[in-house]
Amino acid sequence: MAIQDLFIKDYDYDLPIDKIAQTAIEPRDASKLLFYNNGNITDSNFKNLAEFIPKNAGLFYNDARVIPARIFTQNEFGAHLEIFLLKPFKTEYFQALNSQSYCLWECLIGNKKKWKNDTTLTLILNIEQYNLSMQFDWHDRDNNIVKISWNNTQFRFIELLFKIGEMPLPPYIKRPSNSNDKDRYQTIYSNTDGSVAAPTAGLHFTDAVIESLRKNNFSMNPLTLHVSAGTFLPVTVEKATEHPMHEEYFTISIDTLQQLLNTEYPIAVGTTSVRVIESLYWCAVRLTLNMEQPFIVNKLDPYELSHLNLDKTSALKTLISYLKMRQLTAINGVTSIMIMPSYRFMFVCGLITNFHQPKSTLLLLIAAFTNNNWLNIYKHALNNNYRFLSYGDSSLLLRQT
Numbered sequence: 001m002a003i004q005d006l007f008i009k010d011y012d013y014d015l016p017i018d019k020i021a022q023t024a025i026e027p028r029d030a031s032k033l034l035f036y037n038n039g040n041i042t043d044s045n046f047k048n049l050a051e052f053i054p055k056n057a058g059l060f061y062n063d064a065r066v067i068p069a070r071i072f073t074q075n076e077f078g079a080h081l082e083i084f085l086l087k088p089f090k091t092e093y094f095q096a097l098n099s100q101s102y103c104l105w106e107c108l109i110g111n112k113k114k115w116k117n118d119t120t121l122t123l124i125l126n127i128e129q130y131n132l133s134m135q136f137d138w139h140d141r142d143n144n145i146v147k148i149s150w151n152n153t154q155f156r157f158i159e160l161l162f163k164i165g166e167m168p169l170p171p172y173i174k175r176p177s178n179s180n181d182k183d184r185y186q187t188i189y190s191n192t193d194g195s196v197a198a199p200t201a202g203l204h205f206t207d208a209v210i211e212s213l214r215k216n217n218f219s220m221n222p223l224t225l226h227v228s229a230g231t232f233l234p235v236t237v238e239k240a241t242e243h244p245m246h247e248e249y250f251t252i253s254i255d256t257l258q259q260l261l262n263t264e265y266p267i268a269v270g271t272t273s274v275r276v277i278e279s280l281y282w283c284a285v286r287l288t289l290n291m292e293q294p295f296i297v298n299k300l301d302p303y304e305l306s307h308l309n310l311d312k313t314s315a316l317k318t319l320i321s322y323l324k325m326r327q328l329t330a331i332n333g334v335t336s337i338m339i340m341p342s343y344r345f346m347f348v349c350g351l352i353t354n355f356h357q358p359k360s361t362l363l364l365l366i367a368a369f370t371n372n373n374w375l376n377i378y379k380h381a382l383n384n385n386y387r388f389l390s391y392g393d394s395s396l397l398l399r400q401t
Helices: 046-052 093-097 157-164 179-184 200-204 207-215 254-262 271-288 312-325 361-369 374-383
Strands: 032-037 040-045 057-062 064-066 070-074 080-088 102-110 121-127 130-140 145-150 192-195 219-225 248-253 265-269 330-335 350-353 394-398
Touching (some): 032 046, 057 271, 093 192, 121 157, 145 157, 265 271, 361 374
Antiparallel strands (some): 032 040, 080 102, 248 330
16 A cells, blocks of 8 residues: 555544543553454453563663643633643753753643743742742643743752643543543553653553563564654544654663663553654665665655665664764664554564553554554454553554564
């Protein structure tokens, strides 16, 4: 199928509201696991994951940590506003989150009309023995850039954010976030602050599951992709290629690159990990072609640069050599990659993932990965009481390589 002939209406299905999980199951690994291999489906539980992993496999997971990105405040007349942090403005996540005086963020603003251009919003905080005040000012109202400052340099922004912010639960979870979500909407291996949505495929992992994988000699390899709110945007245009794909920032260390090179059967934990791992190939292509900004992968790069016949081993060796020559320890990049039917997977052979929304870019990725057998998988899940979306159940999908 040519990508210009890909219509989003062909990637729709009926998702009853009662199939959308509103809370997380306990314990984490008690969730169901659908195992798909060569057209065959097996029902199991996530705690049994190691039994279904092929030999010579290694797992690659997103260690992104969700920040409580929703801040609620009021204007001087008592009108309620919501400031939803999207991404730092013209700075890296680490710098913005570890600032001790002020930072600039691109935001979504709820009730924006009630926040005038020359008005400062203030929050008063009582933390331990300190009285703190935080100020919110417009830096660029037209583009929703907000300056956030505070009056005590002993506190980093990320510390204050975990005091005042609320977890950004997806819009299809129809309840307010609570204290339990601050733990449960994180993976147990989350490590790198910045995401405004969880890499939900990882929510099922427990220490016991990871130990069972390691006992079977399956490696666990971290990478980071800061999941953006764009992951929840439905495709509303008729042709999928016209969807404005969101940018997401990623980091992958040279050690993980080396592990990927040495792993016979890479399994991605989540679509976010797929996006990083597959973007690496196109980074290598851009390097080979001497393109500007080789670590910025555009939406249609896989379809417009596919004429270069670079094998996957050479691609990884190109990236590793580039880092070593420049004495760098990691790739820091940006990807808008759009994976959809007709995409040729370069690295990922297996995928652990939840069940995704109709007409979404995530469902397009699943369709591509399963060679368009996604509907049979989803019908089975619906008919067998699987829970869907972020707090829902899991699947392990193996690709025919």
